[in-house]
Amino acid sequence: MKTYLPPKFIVERDPERCIQCQVCVNQCAFDTHYYDAEDDEVRSRPDSCVGCHRCVLFCPTQALTIRRNPLDYRENYNWRPEVIEDIIKQAETGGVLLTGMGNDKGYRIYWDHLVLNASQVTNPSIDPLREPMELATYLGRKPDRVEIDRDYPGLKTELAPQVRIEVPVMFAAMSYGAVSINVHESLARAATEAGTLWNTGEGGLHPKLYEYGNNTIVQVASGRFGVHPKYLDVSRVVEIKIGQGAKPGIGGHLPGEKVSAEVSMTRMIPTGTDALSPAPQHDIYSIEDLAQLVYALKEATNYTKPISVKIAAVHNSAAIASGMVRAGADIIVLDGLRGATGAAPKIIRDNVGIPIEMALASVDTRLRQEGIRNQASVVISGGIRNSGDVAKAIALGADAVYIGTAALIALGCTLCQQCHTGKCAWGICTTDLALTKRLNPDIGARRLANLLRSWSLELKDILGGMGINALESLRGNRLHLRGVGLNETELEILGVRMAGS
Amino acid sequence: MKDLSKVNNPYGDDKVIDACSIFGMMDTAGRRFPGKDIVRAIANMHIRGNGLGGGFAVYGLYPQYADQYAFHIMYLSREGKSEVEAFIKQRFRLLHAEEVPTQPTPAIVNPPLVWRYFLEVEPQQCDGQSQDNYVVDRVMEVNTKIEDAFVFSSGKDMAVFKGVGYPEEIAEYFRLEQYEGYLWTAHGRFPTNTPGWWGGAHPFNILDWTVVHNGEISSYGINRRYLEQFGYHCAMHTDTEVIAYAIDLLMRRHSLPIEIVAKILAPSFWSAIERRPPAEQELLRTLRQVYGSLLLNGPFTIIIAHHGEMIGFTDRIRLRPLTVGVKGPVLYLSSEESAIRLVCPDLDRAWIPTGGEPIVGSLERPLVPQEVEVAGGGNIRC
Numbered sequence: 001m002k003t004y005l006p007p008k009f010i011v012e013r014d015p016e017r018c019i020q021c022q023v024c025v026n027q028c029a030f031d032t033h034y035y036d037a038e039d040d041e042v043r044s045r046p047d048s049c050v051g052c053h054r055c056v057l058f059c060p061t062q063a064l065t066i067r068r069n070p071l072d073y074r075e076n077y078n079w080r081p082e083v084i085e086d087i088i089k090q091a092e093t094g095g096v097l098l099t100g101m102g103n104d105k106g107y108r109i110y111w112d113h114l115v116l117n118a119s120q121v122t123n124p125s126i127d128p129l130r131e132p133m134e135l136a137t138y139l140g141r142k143p144d145r146v147e148i149d150r151d152y153p154g155l156k157t158e159l160a161p162q163v164r165i166e167v168p169v170m171f172a173a174m175s176y177g178a179v180s181i182n183v184h185e186s187l188a189r190a191a192t193e194a195g196t197l198w199n200t201g202e203g204g205l206h207p208k209l210y211e212y213g214n215n216t217i218v219q220v221a222s223g224r225f226g227v228h229p230k231y232l233d234v235s236r237v238v239e240i241k242i243g244q245g246a247k248p249g250i251g252g253h254l255p256g257e258k259v260s261a262e263v264s265m266t267r268m269i270p271t272g273t274d275a276l277s278p279a280p281q282h283d284i285y286s287i288e289d290l291a292q293l294v295y296a297l298k299e300a301t302n303y304t305k306p307i308s309v310k311i312a313a314v315h316n317s318a319a320i321a322s323g324m325v326r327a328g329a330d331i332i333v334l335d336g337l338r339g340a341t342g343a344a345p346k347i348i349r350d351n352v353g354i355p356i357e358m359a360l361a362s363v364d365t366r367l368r369q370e371g372i373r374n375q376a377s378v379v380i381s382g383g384i385r386n387s388g389d390v391a392k393a394i395a396l397g398a399d400a401v402y403i404g405t406a407a408l409i410a411l412g413c414t415l416c417q418q419c420h421t422g423k424c425a426w427g428i429c430t431t432d433l434a435l436t437k438r439l440n441p442d443i444g445a446r447r448l449a450n451l452l453r454s455w456s457l458e459l460k461d462i463l464g465g466m467g468i469n470a471l472e473s474l475r476g477n478r479l480h481l482r483g484v485g486l487n488e489t490e491l492e493i494l495g496v497r498m499a500g501s
Numbered sequence: 502m503k504d505l506s507k508v509n510n511p512y513g514d515d516k517v518i519d520a521c522s523i524f525g526m527m528d529t530a531g532r533r534f535p536g537k538d539i540v541r542a543i544a545n546m547h548i549r550g551n552g553l554g555g556g557f558a559v560y561g562l563y564p565q566y567a568d569q570y571a572f573h574i575m576y577l578s579r580e581g582k583s584e585v586e587a588f589i590k591q592r593f594r595l596l597h598a599e600e601v602p603t604q605p606t607p608a609i610v611n612p613p614l615v616w617r618y619f620l621e622v623e624p625q626q627c628d629g630q631s632q633d634n635y636v637v638d639r640v641m642e643v644n645t646k647i648e649d650a651f652v653f654s655s656g657k658d659m660a661v662f663k664g665v666g667y668p669e670e671i672a673e674y675f676r677l678e679q680y681e682g683y684l685w686t687a688h689g690r691f692p693t694n695t696p697g698w699w700g701g702a703h704p705f706n707i708l709d710w711t712v713v714h715n716g717e718i719s720s721y722g723i724n725r726r727y728l729e730q731f732g733y734h735c736a737m738h739t740d741t742e743v744i745a746y747a748i749d750l751l752m753r754r755h756s757l758p759i760e761i762v763a764k765i766l767a768p769s770f771w772s773a774i775e776r777r778p779p780a781e782q783e784l785l786r787t788l789r790q791v792y793g794s795l796l797l798n799g800p801f802t803i804i805i806a807h808h809g810e811m812i813g814f815t816d817r818i819r820l821r822p823l824t825v826g827v828k829g830p831v832l833y834l835s836s837e838e839s840a841i842r843l844v845c846p847d848l849d850r851a852w853i854p855t856g857g858e859p860i861v862g863s864l865e866r867p868l869v870p871q872e873v874e875v876a877g878g879g880n881i882r883c
């Protein structure tokens with residue numbers, strides 16, 4: 001069938017600069033560049049270009065430019081190019097459209113409508129270069145009160161397991177198989193260096209990474225891939241995955257081509273078979289079933305590790321979160337509308353779920369109203385872009401955040417949204433050995449640790465500016481936020497006042 | 502519903518930003534003394550206030566009614582008074598009521614009416630609840646539900662005198678020279694907006710707890726949200742109110758001693774905690790983990806008092822001043838050393854405590870003269 005899809009990008013090669021070295025031919029995972037031996041010339045077929053910019057960065061003479069194909073259809077606000085092209089694709093394939101990364105639509109990003117406070121005159125700001133500034137955070141269930149004996153120190157209260165992180169930013173769940181082993185290794189090493197946690201995702205943990213177990217959150221998802229006693233034992237936190245922001249209510253599908261020998265060993269499934277995660281956990285059809293799994297994992301780990309439960313942020317997250325806490329979750333994770341994925345039906349990614357800012361605000365408020373906020377730490381994820389977003393999330397009530405997309409960008413990702421194809425030119429979202437070796441874990445770990453370092457320095461500046469020297473004084477402190485350009489209902493849900501008031 | 506704008510500052514701000522002078526004076530041997538000295542001391546720090554709030558707390562004030570709850574209530578209207586009095590008669594056994602004596606003072610304009618009531622709680626009235634909890638609930642009820650009325654203080658054998666004016670003017674107005682107590686605290690206020698509301702002055706009180714405070718709490722938002730979980734509603738939206746409730750929660754409801762409370766409100770840094778012996782580490786870490794939301798961040802000095810005890814401390818990096826003076830069994834706490842020296846020129850000792858370190862004066866452990874080594878050898882008794 002002749003495709004009616006126009007090329008998305010224009011590939012330009014400056015003949016003056018091109019030396020016919022064929023680097024671009026090797027670098028492009030989408031076969032856009034090719035070498036014409038007869039004419040001794042490198043050429044391109046722009047229709048397959050996804051705009052990942054790998055060739056641009058690696059061309060030694062900077063001969064390449066990738067530009068958006070203007071596609072000047074007759075203007076139509078309803079029938080935008082993306083809408084038209086999705087229909088064309090479906091008319092040509094008859095299938096569900098798949099995509100990668102997070103929701104890229106124009107839904108309001110509330111972080112951009114919240115501004116932070118600073119001290120002037122009536123209280124001093126604190127200079128983080130000269131004064132201590134504390135970002136350390138303990139995740140886990142806290143009791144309502146502390147009991148002590150008469151004789152100092154005489155602590156009587158015994159806490160549930162707590163996990164200390166030095167910066168309130170952790171790496172979000174990305175499964176081995178969806179991402180490469182080198183990504184896992186980079187994340188694990190960076191988390192260890194920065195004193196935070198990384199998350200295995202639902203595809204198990206490769207034995208060579210057990211040594212980073214103390215900084216590892218292991219996931220137990222509906223497919224139960226790679227879940228075995230050792231996996232639980234080496235971890236620091238066990239996370240039950242109920243849902244994911246990019247595809248609430250939808251399971252996972254790792255195509256057989258990505259199930260290499262190593263992936264098969266880690267996931268405990270035969271090589272080359274599709275790894276299907278059912279949409280629900282088939283042993284959790286209600287809240288009391290969740291409680292059973294939470295306690296089964298607590299038993300299995302001898303009550304030594306916090307148990308986390310992750311859900312996608314949906315309409316009634318607040319009530320669900322309250323149920324999760326009552327079901328024994330020590331950490332609850334909310335993954336918002338912008339949460340990313342290695343592969344999801346595009347229609348789900350773009351239309352299901354709610355903005356994380358709203359989910360976080362309503363969950364924190366609800367748990368406080370019920371007097372159970374201390375019983376679980378709240379972690380959010382989905383679209384956190386910088387330390388400003390982190391500070392705003394903490395002020396709204398989060399204990400910590402997860403970053404996934406931002407971490408991948410640090411590793412080279414340019415958000416070309418081709419993760420589901422397994423051809424990631426940056427060697428991130430692929431198990432093709434030729435591609436995965438593009439990511440050197442030494443360099444990857446360095447880049448990620450640098451990112452965390454930058455953000456923690458910035459967070460200290462933000463705190464110091466407010467005259468606060470411990471993160472716990474910002475946590476849930478919504479008086480340090482003001483809204484800009486928000487209506488009354490939005491402000492009410494966020495629990496934030498308008499700028500100027 | 503009560504018009505909260507009359508209770509809150511009229512700007513409805515979430516908190517009042519202020520800077521202040523504070524002074525505390527306690528005879529740890531329990532002897533009662535008149536208010537003359539503390540009025541002079543706080544007046545000496547006149548420029549730290551701006552005449553928009555001053556107040557005093559006195560302990561050991563009403564020996565003749567030592568076992569009754571002494572309610573000092575401020576009224577903005579006759580209706581407020583009759584409504585509160587009806588409420589009191591219904592909810593308490595009233596032993597005595599009178600207007601708090603005042604004298605005309607040029608600087609005090611348009612003062613509200615202030616009355617005091619000596620009350621008892623009948624066992625059947627509190628219905629299983631502890632008497633103290635019963636009283637707290639009734640105070641909250643008056644403050645949030647009854648128009649034009651506000652409870653200044655509600656403890657036994659103590660009271661709070663406060664209002665809009667410089668502290669020395671408030672002292673003159675309420676004729677404090679006629680009272681005696683073994684523990685006095687005082688406050689002169691410098692709010693950066695103008696509430697002009699008598700209830701907003703310090704000290705803040707609940708039962709026999711009082712707090713005077715100099716500073717601004719940058720963690721106010723979360724401190725307040727944390728306390729709301731325990732049923733405390735900050736009607737006045739001031740930092741100090743938050744501190745008063747935090748103390749009530751930690752000391753009365755969670756039965757923690759004041760040294761531990763200081764470690765919650767002004768905790769050591771994580772790095773300092775790690776240098777302590779293991780058992781202490783465990784305690785300090787647990788306190789921060791559980792009560793992190795009560796950490797008072799930002800500059801402050803506070804003096805907390807209740808029967809038998811006076812405690813002063815600053816924030817953990819000491820962004821506001823506190824000086825301690827000792828003379829025999831008498832403990833002085835002040836924003837400025839000069840104010841102490843004014844009323845007691847021959848102090849045994851005076852020093853500046855480190856950030857977050859609580860200074861405690863207690864009837865149970867009266868100050869005793871101690872041998873101090875002096876330079877050049879030899880000991881002196883002081």
Ligand code: SF4
Pocket residue numbers: 011027028029030031032033048049050051052053054055056066425
């Ligand atoms: S897909 Fe990427 S590497 Fe290939 S031509 Fe386009 S931008 Fe270059």
Ligand code: SF4
Pocket residue numbers: 052100101408412413414415416417418419420423424425426427428429
């Ligand atoms: S991970 Fe790879 S395929 Fe996915 S968006 Fe990033 S660069 Fe593209």
